[in-house]
Amino acid sequence: MEVALIIVHPPLGTGGRRVVARGQILGLVYSDGDVIEFLRRAGLPDAQELLDNPSWVKWRGG
Numbered sequence: 001m002e003v004a005l006i007i008v009h010p011p012l013g014t015g016g017r018r019v020v021a022r023g024q025i026l027g028l029v030y031s032d033g034d035v036i037e038f039l040r041r042a043g044l045p046d047a048q049e050l051l052d053n054p055s056w057v058k059w060r061g062g
Contacts, residue, residue, distance in 0.1 A: 005042070008035060010061025017061075 008029065009018040016028035019038055029035050032051055039047030039056070050056040 005056045006035070006038060007058045008060065 005021060006026075007020045009020070011017050012028070014028070016030050019026045019029050019035065021038075021042065026038055029038065035051060035057065036047045039050055044050060044056075
C-alpha cells in the first residue's frame with residue numbers, strides 16, 4: 001500500500017505521466033510544474049518543497 005499522497009507513474013507514449021492520489025486518477029503531467037500545481041490544488045501551499053519528499057510524492061519510472 002502506497003503512503004505517498006501523490007503517485008507519478010512512468011511516462012506514457014505521449015510523454016505525459018499519469019498522476020494518482022489515493023487511487024483516484026487526477027490527470028496527466030508533463031513537467032514538475034504540473035505536479036506542483038496538483039499539490040497546490042490539493043491545498044498544499046509549499047508544494048514545490050514537497051516535490052522530492054517521498055512521503056508526499058512517489059515517482060515511478062524515474
